[in-house]
Amino acid sequence: MRNIYLFLGAILIGGCSFKKIKQVNTEISLPKGESFTLSNDSNLSNLPIPFFRKLFPNEELESLIRDGLNESPNWKAKLAKLEVVKTRSGIGISEAEPSLNAKLGLMEGEEKTRESQFQTSEVPKLQAGALFNWELDLWGKWKLIKNSSLMHIEEATYINEASKISFIHEIASIWFLLAAKKEQMQILQTAISSQEKTIQFYRQRLNAGLDDNVTYMRQSVVLDQLMLERARILREMEVSKIKLCSLIGRPLAEKLPEIPKLSQLNLPKLPEVYPTNALIERPDLRAKEAKLRESLLLEKSAKYDLFPSLGFQMSGISMTSNISEPFEQWKASFGPVFNFPIWSPKKKVLLKTAKAESKLRKEEWKAIIYLAIEEIESSTRSFLMGKNELSIAERSSQETKDILEITQERLIAGLVSELQLLEDERQFLSTSIKEVETRFQVFQFALNLSKSLGLRWEE
Incomplete structure (x- = not known):
């Protein structure tokens, strides 16, 4: 009889597991890293992370983003999904309550x-x-399950914040695209008018027998290409407007707030923030961290379930x-x-599954940290180098503008022909379009940098 009591006591203490019970360690900190940005740039500061509106201050853009956050069904669906997650998390917590x-x-x-x-x-x-x-709750199993449910809610909350950041950046990206296309359309219209004058000039030379028909046809092809480019930009503008109206929750809106030309917008400045601080605050990283904590808690609770x-x-x-x-x-x-639980194959399989999932979440957490570092590094370099490209494009555009002004003065003095003036004007318009494209590229790089740093909308 004594042996039976000893055997039952051993089962009571050990159950299916004879490992020592350890306190759960859910403290997981981000790895300490050095600076992830270019040396000697303004992105090395310990100031608080700025907000999106500080980097892209514009009333029209802010109005569109507010409309999207208040009226977009897609965004409201994400908020409703968060409430569903919070409600469902109560299922696991309720199992620990008396029934x-x-x-x-x-x-x-x-x-x-x-x-x-x-x-x-x-x-x-x-x-x-x-x-x-x-x-x-003899071993703390239900407390672990309750904490894992809270981690699940925290993960869903951070995912919602990350979706919000992506949402406002998507609206801003389309808005800047429309601003660039609007300016390109005006330049193209001027280029088409200039090319029509060129064709008229060559028609006169053709009628006078000074040029052949092939030269005239070449100029007509140039005009057709310009008109084709204008039609393409017009199509992209209309499609972008439809997408923007859909994002802000007004798909049938006939009119959007006035969109300025891209050259009227100030270039964003490089945000002054340590990338390591940005990594800690990025909601997608926080979501992965919460998911890792949840899996570790569930793994420990699965171990206790064998007791x-x-x-x-x-x-x-x-x-x-x-x-x-x-x-x-x-x-x-x-x-x-x-x-x-003397013999429970199902519980043992659940424990193995929980361990495998914890290992997976650890690797996913590391992977997204490396990806975030890559995004910050590449977007920072792209932004800085893009500004250098813009300065070259602006200098080229200014030089062709100076050449055009000199040619106009020489034409008045009778030193050059009208054909030379038209050629210089065409070159100036071409460099102007290139400048707009390069400027839009800088805004895109700035948006990528803002998104990679996890800049939020609220203040």
Whole structure:
């Protein structure tokens, strides 16, 4: 008998697992890293992370983003999804709470018992019962499950914040694209007018017999190419407007707020922030970190699920054939209940699955950190080098403008022909379009940098 007691005691202490129980360590910190940016630039500061509106200050753009956040069904659906996650997380938490169930039934039947000397008698038709069950948190398993549910909610919250950042940057990207296309359209219209003058000049030379028909046809082809480019830009503008209206929740809107030309917008400045601080605050990284914490908590709870559990159970049943005598037959019981998972293949498989998932979440967490570093590095370099490209494009555009002004003065003085003036004007318009394209590229790089740093909208 003593050996039996020792055996049962060993089962009570060890259950299916004989490993030492350790306190869960859910503290996971980001790796300490050095600067992830170019040396000697303004991106090395310990100032707080700025907000999106500080980097791209514009009232029209802010108005569109507010409309999108207030009216877009897509964004409202993401907010509703977050509420669903919060509600569902209560399922895991509720399993740790005491439960009370009751039942009431009307049944027909017969029974033979020793007390009735095995005489057949009818079973009472009305049956009522109640069951109270409460599993005590002996090892802290339910506390771990509760904390994992909170981590799941935290993950969903950070995912929602990351979606918000992507949403406002998508609106801004289309808005800057429309500003660039608007300016390109004006330049192209001027170029088409200039080319029409060139064709008129060559038609006069053709009529005078000074040029052949091939030269005139070449100029007509140039005009057709310009008109084709204008048609392409017009198509892109219309499609972008439709997409922008859809993003802000007004797909049938006939008019958008006035969009300025891209050259009227100030270039964004490089945000002054340590990239390591940005990494810590990026919501997508925080979401992965919360997911990792959740998986570690679930892994530890799966280990504790292999240990014996202690609960308190109370039940009662009453049977009668007459409502006026509700306790014709009754039975009640209460007391502690020990559960010993001596052999549970399912629980062991669940533990292996939890361990594998924890390992997966660790690798995913590391991978997204490396990806974030890459995004910050590449967008920072692209932004700085893009500004250098813009300065070259602006210088080239200014030089062709100076050449055009000199040619105009020389034409008035009779030193050059009108053909030379038209050629210089065409070159100036070409460099102007290139300048707009390069300027738009800088804004795109700035948006990528803002998104990679996780700049939020709110203040």
